[in-house]
Amino acid sequence: MTTYLLTANPSKWPEGSSDPHFVADQAERFASGEELTSSEWATNTKHGHVAGERVYLLVQGEGPRGIIASGHLASGTTEPGPHWRGDGSLATYVQIDWDAFLPIDDVLPTPELIAAAPETAWQPNSSGTRVKPADEEAVESAWQAHLEALGPGPVGGDPTTPPEDDDIERSYREAKRLVRGHQRRFRQLLLKHYPAECAYCGLDVLQVLEAAHLEADSKGGLPTKENGRLMCANHHRAYDAKLLTWTGTEFTPTHGAAVVLPAPSP
Missing domain, CATH: 3.10.590 (ph1033 like fold)
Incomplete structure (x- = not known):
């Protein structure tokens, strides 16, 4: 082209x-x-x-x-x-x-x-x-x-391990990435069918809401309204990291993860 x-x-x-x-x-x-x-x-x-x-x-x-x-x-x-x-x-x-x-x-x-x-x-x-x-x-x-x-997303490396000193040497690498071209339209679909707020904590700041797959895209999960919910970037990442669990009706902290996740707004 x-x-x-x-x-x-x-x-x-x-x-x-x-x-x-x-x-x-x-x-x-x-x-x-x-x-x-x-x-x-x-x-x-x-x-x-x-x-x-x-x-x-x-x-x-x-x-x-x-x-x-x-x-x-x-x-x-x-x-x-x-x-x-x-x-x-x-x-x-x-x-x-x-x-x-x-x-x-x-x-x-x-x-x-x-x-x-x-x-x-x-x-x-x-x-x-x-x-x-x-x-x-x-x-x-x-x-x-x-x-x-x-866009927000997981960052490589272990964030719990500090550098050995305060001088960080810059390094670069080339990489081919698989980019989900449908993700933006998936988000628009969810905004059409669900309230513009995080399905876990209720945050209603539109700019940080993302389209989360309930069944992961990598495992064949489709970009449909049934398989998606809007989540803030923080809790979307938590769900991808298995710190949150989808029960079929709501997100709840995974066993042992409650202490690191703020509760939903009352």
Whole structure:
């Protein structure tokens, strides 16, 4: 599938531009598990497009640089329209169905992209630059791993074992990750059918609620409303660690774990 880089440069957005608000609003919607708003985005690509082609939004200019969003072309058509600079000129736009959107400070940094996909130009002169075919899979893998890393989840290592000294040497490794592409829609399904609160403690902060499989996904558990409940990130992790047990009607502390788990709110 052909993949393109659309660009955004916040340092060049004119005063009163809607773009900064759009990016912040989309990031907030994505963090809350809400459906993202489709939108037009400027591109200098001259040839025709095909509906479904992959796109990433690359932030450039001053401040953080890297990918903050991804999506697909809603159609293969391009449309002329007033330039976003508001200077009376025209620009060419494509319609994007976005599937992920991060705050600008949470970019997948350009140096990581260069390392993962060295054949692609990561400082393009214009929006609509094509990702080199040899790099497409690497970019998608890096992006999905970045999204997964930003979300709550188990952290490797033993947290009860302190380092031998206060100086921690940085180390890195490459890894292929299996990313559950259905998890966001599973969360939306549960939000539709259950109260927006943790099924164990009652916490009703939408941003930290996650979709928990009653029967684990790894064991064949399906993303259905019957096999899922909303849980805060803390108690979702506790359930995955078998500190909580599902009785068929409610979550209860596993025998011996009650002392480490706060009781549900009365």
